[in-house]
Amino acid sequence: MSRVAVHAEAVSGAPPERVFEVLTDWPRHAEWMPFTSAEGGDKTGDEVRAWTGVGPVGFVDTMVITDWRAGRRVAVRHTGRVVRGEAWFKVVPEGSGSRVVWAECVDLPLGLLGRAGWLVAGPVAKAFLTLGLRRLAALSEA
Numbered sequence: 001m002s003r004v005a006v007h008a009e010a011v012s013g014a015p016p017e018r019v020f021e022v023l024t025d026w027p028r029h030a031e032w033m034p035f036t037s038a039e040g041g042d043k044t045g046d047e048v049r050a051w052t053g054v055g056p057v058g059f060v061d062t063m064v065i066t067d068w069r070a071g072r073r074v075a076v077r078h079t080g081r082v083v084r085g086e087a088w089f090k091v092v093p094e095g096s097g098s099r100v101v102w103a104e105c106v107d108l109p110l111g112l113l114g115r116a117g118w119l120v121a122g123p124v125a126k127a128f129l130t131l132g133l134r135r136l137a138a139l140s141e142a
Contacts, residue, residue: 007129009130011100012138014137038050076088085105102133
Protein backbone atom coordinates (compact mmCIF):
# COMPACT_ATOMS: atom_id res chain seq x y z
CA MET A 1 0.00 0.00 0.00
CA SER A 2 1.06 3.55 -0.70
CA ARG A 3 -0.02 6.39 1.57
CA VAL A 4 -0.87 9.80 0.11
CA ALA A 5 -2.02 13.06 1.63
CA VAL A 6 -4.32 15.79 0.39
CA HIS A 7 -5.64 18.87 2.14
CA ALA A 8 -7.78 21.91 1.46
CA GLU A 9 -8.69 25.11 3.29
CA ALA A 10 -11.37 27.78 3.16
CA VAL A 11 -12.15 30.98 5.04
CA SER A 12 -15.59 31.77 6.47
CA GLY A 13 -17.03 34.93 7.96
CA ALA A 14 -18.73 32.74 10.59
CA PRO A 15 -17.16 32.06 13.98
CA PRO A 16 -15.36 28.71 14.45
CA GLU A 17 -18.10 27.28 16.66
CA ARG A 18 -20.72 27.86 13.95
CA VAL A 19 -18.54 26.35 11.20
CA PHE A 20 -17.85 23.32 13.39
CA GLU A 21 -21.57 22.98 14.17
CA VAL A 22 -22.47 22.82 10.46
CA LEU A 23 -19.43 20.64 9.64
CA THR A 24 -20.36 17.98 12.18
CA ASP A 25 -24.10 18.04 11.51
CA TRP A 26 -23.62 14.86 9.47
CA PRO A 27 -27.10 14.81 7.86
CA ARG A 28 -26.30 18.30 6.41
CA HIS A 29 -23.10 16.98 4.80
CA ALA A 30 -24.91 16.62 1.47
CA GLU A 31 -25.62 20.37 1.50
CA TRP A 32 -21.95 21.23 1.14
CA MET A 33 -20.00 18.17 -0.02
CA PRO A 34 -20.72 17.15 -3.61
CA PHE A 35 -22.02 13.61 -4.14
CA THR A 36 -21.83 12.71 -0.43
CA SER A 37 -24.32 12.14 2.38
CA ALA A 38 -23.44 11.13 5.93
CA GLU A 39 -24.72 10.21 9.36
CA GLY A 40 -22.95 9.62 12.64
CA GLY A 41 -22.13 10.46 16.20
CA ASP A 42 -20.58 13.34 18.08
CA LYS A 43 -17.87 11.95 20.32
CA THR A 44 -14.67 9.91 20.22
CA GLY A 45 -15.44 6.27 19.42
CA ASP A 46 -18.66 6.98 17.53
CA GLU A 47 -19.09 5.78 13.96
CA VAL A 48 -19.72 7.95 10.91
CA ARG A 49 -21.08 6.43 7.67
CA ALA A 50 -20.94 8.32 4.41
CA TRP A 51 -22.23 7.45 0.95
CA THR A 52 -20.28 8.94 -1.92
CA GLY A 53 -21.67 8.48 -5.39
CA VAL A 54 -24.34 9.32 -7.90
CA GLY A 55 -27.54 7.32 -7.75
CA PRO A 56 -26.74 3.65 -7.19
CA VAL A 57 -23.10 3.99 -8.26
CA GLY A 58 -20.80 4.77 -5.36
CA PHE A 59 -19.43 3.41 -2.11
CA VAL A 60 -19.95 3.48 1.64
CA ASP A 61 -17.15 5.12 3.62
CA THR A 62 -17.21 3.94 7.24
CA MET A 63 -15.23 5.87 9.83
CA VAL A 64 -14.60 5.94 13.57
CA ILE A 65 -14.19 9.28 15.33
CA THR A 66 -10.72 9.25 16.91
CA ASP A 67 -10.66 12.82 18.26
CA TRP A 68 -13.46 15.26 19.03
CA ARG A 69 -12.71 18.74 20.34
CA ALA A 70 -16.03 20.53 20.21
CA GLY A 71 -15.93 23.70 18.17
CA ARG A 72 -12.37 23.10 16.97
CA ARG A 73 -11.38 19.67 15.64
CA VAL A 74 -12.70 16.27 14.63
CA ALA A 75 -10.56 13.39 13.38
CA VAL A 76 -11.61 10.04 11.95
CA ARG A 77 -10.07 6.75 10.91
CA HIS A 78 -11.48 5.43 7.62
CA THR A 79 -12.37 1.76 8.11
CA GLY A 80 -14.18 0.90 4.89
CA ARG A 81 -13.29 -1.31 1.96
CA VAL A 82 -12.63 1.55 -0.46
CA VAL A 83 -11.14 4.28 1.72
CA ARG A 84 -8.60 3.45 4.44
CA GLY A 85 -6.51 5.92 6.42
CA GLU A 86 -7.06 9.00 8.55
CA ALA A 87 -8.66 12.41 8.12
CA TRP A 88 -9.23 15.49 10.23
CA PHE A 89 -11.00 18.81 10.15
CA LYS A 90 -9.75 21.80 12.12
CA VAL A 91 -11.56 25.12 12.55
CA VAL A 92 -9.56 28.07 13.87
CA PRO A 93 -10.32 31.75 14.41
CA GLU A 94 -9.18 34.05 11.62
CA GLY A 95 -9.98 37.74 11.79
CA SER A 96 -13.65 38.09 12.65
CA GLY A 97 -14.39 34.67 11.14
CA SER A 98 -12.58 31.38 10.84
CA ARG A 99 -10.46 29.10 8.68
CA VAL A 100 -11.43 25.46 8.17
CA VAL A 101 -8.83 22.89 7.14
CA TRP A 102 -9.53 19.37 5.88
CA ALA A 103 -6.67 16.88 5.63
CA GLU A 104 -6.78 13.29 4.42
CA CYS A 105 -4.02 10.70 4.61
CA VAL A 106 -5.25 7.64 2.74
CA ASP A 107 -3.84 4.27 1.75
CA LEU A 108 -3.91 3.61 -1.98
CA PRO A 109 -4.67 0.07 -3.08
CA LEU A 110 -3.19 -1.69 -6.11
CA GLY A 111 0.48 -0.77 -5.61
CA LEU A 112 2.02 1.00 -8.61
CA LEU A 113 -1.33 1.11 -10.39
CA GLY A 114 -2.85 2.92 -7.40
CA ARG A 115 0.04 5.41 -7.35
CA ALA A 116 -0.36 6.05 -11.07
CA GLY A 117 -4.10 6.55 -10.63
CA TRP A 118 -3.44 9.08 -7.85
CA LEU A 119 -1.75 11.33 -10.41
CA VAL A 120 -5.25 11.92 -11.79
CA ALA A 121 -7.36 11.26 -8.69
CA GLY A 122 -5.27 13.45 -6.35
CA PRO A 123 -5.98 16.79 -8.05
CA VAL A 124 -9.65 15.81 -8.46
CA ALA A 125 -9.89 14.93 -4.75
CA LYS A 126 -8.30 18.25 -3.77
CA ALA A 127 -10.71 20.14 -6.05
CA PHE A 128 -13.72 18.43 -4.45
CA LEU A 129 -12.41 19.03 -0.92
CA THR A 130 -11.84 22.70 -1.73
CA LEU A 131 -15.27 23.07 -3.33
CA GLY A 132 -16.88 21.37 -0.35
CA LEU A 133 -15.13 23.60 2.18
CA ARG A 134 -16.07 26.75 0.26
CA ARG A 135 -19.68 25.62 0.28
CA LEU A 136 -19.42 24.79 4.00
CA ALA A 137 -18.00 28.27 4.68
CA ALA A 138 -20.86 29.94 2.83
CA LEU A 139 -23.50 27.72 4.46
CA SER A 140 -22.08 28.55 7.89
CA GLU A 141 -22.47 32.26 7.19
CA ALA A 142 -26.16 31.93 6.24
